[in-house]
Amino acid sequence: MRFExxxxxxxxxxxxxxxxxxxxxxxxxxxxxxFRSRGSRSRGTIARIYSLSRIWQKALNLPSYYLxxxxxxxxxxxxxxxxxxxxxxxxxxxxxxxxxxxxxHKNHVTTILVEQLFKQFAAKRKLRAGxxxxxxxxxx
Numbered sequence: 001m002r003f004e005x006x007x008x009x010x011x012x013x014x015x016x017x018x019x020x021x022x023x024x025x026x027x028x029x030x031x032x033x034x035f036r037s038r039g040s041r042s043r044g045t046i047a048r049i050y051s052l053s054r055i056w057q058k059a060l061n062l063p064s065y066y067l068x069x070x071x072x073x074x075x076x077x078x079x080x081x082x083x084x085x086x087x088x089x090x091x092x093x094x095x096x097x098x099x100x101x102x103x104x105h106k107n108h109v110t111t112i113l114v115e116q117l118f119k120q121f122a123a124k125r126k127l128r129a130g131x132x133x134x135x136x137x138x139x140x
Contacts, residue, residue: 001038001039002039003037003038003039003040003041004037004038004039005035005036005037005038005069006035006036007033007034007035007036008034008035008036008070009034011034011035011036011068011070011075011087012032012033012034014083014084014087015029015032015034015068015087015091016029016032018084018087018088018091018121019032019091021120021121021124021125022088022117022120022121024091024094026094026095026096026097026098027066027091027094027098028098031063031064031065031066031098032065032066032067032068033065033066033067033068034067034068034069034070035067035068035069035070036069036070036072036075036076037069037070037071037072038072038073040071040073042071044074045071045074046070046071046074046075046078046086047068047069047070047071047075047086047087047089047090048068048069048071048090049066049067049068049069049090049091049093049094049102050066050067050068050069051064051065051066051067051094051100051101051102052064052065052066052100053100054099054100054101056100057100064098064099064100065100066094066098068087068090068091070086081118081122084118084121084122085114085115085118088114088117088118088121089109089114092108092109092113092114092117093108093109
């Protein structure tokens, strides 16, 4: 299978919902892009985050951007909770400055933190759904 990729609106809606619910206000949704890929040869990877590095920003005279790629063969098989945890995990890699940097796993992106944030996210969604304001991946 050849490698291909395309925009992933469903992933973007979920990511924007996570950003809003968890109040990750340092992430600018206008400069956050989501893609789905097929045919990746990576082993075990579900999703990846990329940034437009500061040198590229300077060279192209552009602000920072981040791109979230989900690997279709793995991500699409996950249940909703695991998809939400995957998105939370990837968003944690984006530093508070939103300047093109990247936060590594040590002390910043941990399973414990992902689980804590997932519980907050799920509780807020449940509360909103109970108030008749439920959203499913950004749709009312």
